[in-house]
Amino acid sequence: MKPGGKVLALAGGVGGAKLALGLSRVLPPEQLVICVNTGDDDCFHGLHVSPDLDTVMYTLAGLSEPTGGWGLAGDTFGGLEMLGLYGAETWFNLGDRDLATHIRRTQLLRQGATLSEVTDHLARRLGVAHSIVPMSDDPVRTVLDTDQGRMSMQQYFVQRRAEPAALRIRYEGAQEARVAPAMAEALDKASLIVLCPSNPYLSIGPILAVSGMRERLEGASVHRVAVSPIVGGAAVKGPTAKIMAELGGKVSCVGAASQYRGICDTFVIDEVDAHLGPGIAGLGMKPAATSIIMNTDEDKAALARVILEMGDG
Amino acid sequence: MKPGGKVLALAGGVGGAKLALGLSRVLPPEQLVICVNTGDDDCFHGLHVSPDLDTVMYTLAGLSEPTGGWGLAGDTFGGLEMLGLYGAETWFNLGDRDLATHIRRTQLLRQGATLSEVTDHLARRLGVAHSIVPMSDDPVRTVLDTDQGRMSMQQYFVQRRAEPAALRIRYEGAQEARVAPAMAEALDKASLIVLCPSNPYLSIGPILAVSGMRERLEGASVHRVAVSPIVGGAAVKGPTAKIMAELGGKVSCVGAASQYRGICDTFVIDEVDAHLGPGIAGLGMKPAATSIIMNTDEDKAALARVILEMGDG
Secondary structure, eight states, X not given: OOTTOEEEEEEOSHHHHHHHHHHHHHSOGXXXXXXXXXXXXXXXXXXXXXXXHHHHHHHHTTOBOTTSSSSBTXXXXXXXXXXXXXXXXXXXXXXXXXXXXXXXXXXXXXXXXXXXXXXXXXXXXXXXXXXXXXXXXXXXXXXXXXXXXXXXXXXXXXXXXXXXXXXXXXXXXXXXXXXXXXXXXXXXXXXXXXXXXXXXXXXXXXXXXXXXXXXXXXXXXXXXXXEOSEETTEEXXXXXHHHHHHTTOOSSHHHHHHTTTTSOSEEEXXXXXGGGHHHHHTTTOEEEEEOOOOOSHHHHHHHHHHHHHHHHO | OOTTOEEEEEEOSHHHHHHHHHHHHHSOGGGEEEEXXXXXXXXXXXXXXXXXXXXXXXXHTTOBOTTSSSSBTTOOOHHHHHHHHTTOOOOSOOOHHHHHHHHHHHHHHHTTOOHHHHHHHHHHHTTOOSEEEESBSSXXXXXXXXXXXXXXXXXXXXXXXXXXXXXXXXEETTTTOOBOXXXXXXXXXXXEEEEOSSOIIIIIHHHHHSTTHHHHHHHOOSEEEEEOSEETTEESSTTHHHHHHHTTOOSSHHHHHHTTTTSOSEEEEEGGGGGGHHHHHTTTOEEEEEOOXXXXXXXXXXXXXXXXXXXXX
């Protein structure tokens, strides 16, 4: 990557947020744009909830739940309890401070602001210096056809704890959705594109499904690096492995890489998967083995540095 | 009042809620309808807030702040703090559990329910057996012209701590607002009408301003009892005395009674004001002196009993 070059990172939830945080530690704000999945946005209690945007925002603001789940550290839950008293469904856990994010987002959206504008406003107010942009300002909804019927991403993932068997995943609205302006600009100006270690189906898939997005990534002349969400045949976090198996893919870093054919030059795998390098190479990508488990903030920054060095190669 | 007769109580905020609670302690649910001012409803953070409806509802549910202010006992304030971080104005104090009320109300209103329906739903879910109804399902907004400009009720009362001098009070939308259905039914069926000790200008005034309301009260053939919000030349609570003085009225129970000319048969004053009885009589009302300060729940029930006995006279 050329000195001062810009990095565009595509991220979903917790795993993506970890690498996004690492990148934000080693790159100044003007050199990083983090594009986030909005396919699992949903409406709860009449409020617009953007789980992945918030996970990335809270993580970069240093406010996220340190156990690695959703939400804000030390949040309280009186509001949700009260909503339950009023007969509202409360299976989607929303803390009081987290609810404030959704209240403010919903208010600004109703006033006519785009999701990009709202996201930028909220993140700046929380002291986030790097740019966080939704993949699109238009609604895209990840929907799963399962053996127990059709359900939204949050119904599947949170309410049903990812227990139903996934038969098919659709990204409703993606064909009509336009790439968000800041995302389009970042695609044009990036010297390096990073696909963070998020679920290829549920987190990166919706981003790639936005109209014209995959074509832009295919046509990008800059280095494109993806990080495997699978280590040693298991997902680092979440239901990625289960979904891959159900949708007929191999539960391995090679299976994950196969989702990125044509849009990835270097696929980063963990050292424990180094022997699977030839399978990656067979997909037309250069395998690169390193430690990709990010437990500490130093792990995150270290992986970010490794990836940026790959951009130089 | 005939046995089993129905009581319609008109109430504003804290003072009205006290007597409403007293009435609910001595009357079964089918014999009491509490009609509440919505002139100080407002929109905060995109949410519909109904301060007086909530004060009455929380009070009857046994959930209100025992110090006699707004809101729910033991509420937390993380959400409001977070809204402040996002740059929202936070001078209107909203607890986390209280915010849930406004979130749920706003959601149900947006789904097409009337404010009457929403109010009934929320109150029932909190275990309130007696009927609480808004004065109207249509928007009425109490607006004050002051020496520091025009302001909404909450701007005047909360943000500006009732410090500007009131020049004029208007009830915007009142001419177009229809009496809420349950209120209209209660007016038809009531054997006794009680005007609770609330601010005549800011709490009872908006109710009386709803199209046709004053005429219905004037024409009512049942006993109408009002309780003075002024004791010994001072308001029991809030800015009533200050506003009365600014608007040219006498700051006394007689001044308060003058606001109810033609719609009140018996005006209840405190024993300390017994000497002012002739002034009340001069307005065409029968004065009745008793202890009207309600500190304990027993005080509230006792005053309610005295009022119901007046209905028999």
